[in-house]
Amino acid sequence: MITTSQLRAGRALAGLSIxxxxxxxxxxxxxxEAAEVSRPHADPDMIARLKTALESKGIVFIAAGEGDTAxxxxxxxxxxxxxxxxxxQDLNSTNDD
Numbered sequence: 001m002i003t004t005s006q007l008r009a010g011r012a013l014a015g016l017s018i019x020x021x022x023x024x025x026x027x028x029x030x031x032x033e034a035a036e037v038s039r040p041h042a043d044p045d046m047i048a049r050l051k052t053a054l055e056s057k058g059i060v061f062i063a064a065g066e067g068d069t070a071x072x073x074x075x076x077x078x079x080x081x082x083x084x085x086x087x088x089q090d091l092n093s094t095n096d097d
Contacts, residue, residue, distance in 0.1 A: 001044070002051055002061050002073070008036045009075040014057040025049045 002010075011021055018036075022029045027046050035042045035050065051061065062074040 002047065004036055004038050006061055006073055006075050007047075007050060007054075010051075010054040010059040010061065011036070013075060013077045014054055014059050016054075016057065021050065021053060025053045 011018070016024070018029050018032050021027070021032055025032075027049055031046060032050065035047065055061070058078040060076050060078055062071075062076065064073045065071060
């Protein structure tokens, strides 16, 4: 489960307003506002919809301790993907042009 801080930060990184996120998910603006402030028992289905929408915008949610046992939960933005073509280890006669 993501934290309220991760939800706020993810939306900010994605550059979405509460209105934008509500339109993308079908979750009401007041419900999003409440989830971002501190709703201890938020509906798991609603949180999952918000999380999925933010992940589709390139947001990555990091669990506490992931990669560093002393680190808390976090959020980062996925780097833009670049088409690097075919990697050398994947070259073979079937993809020769």
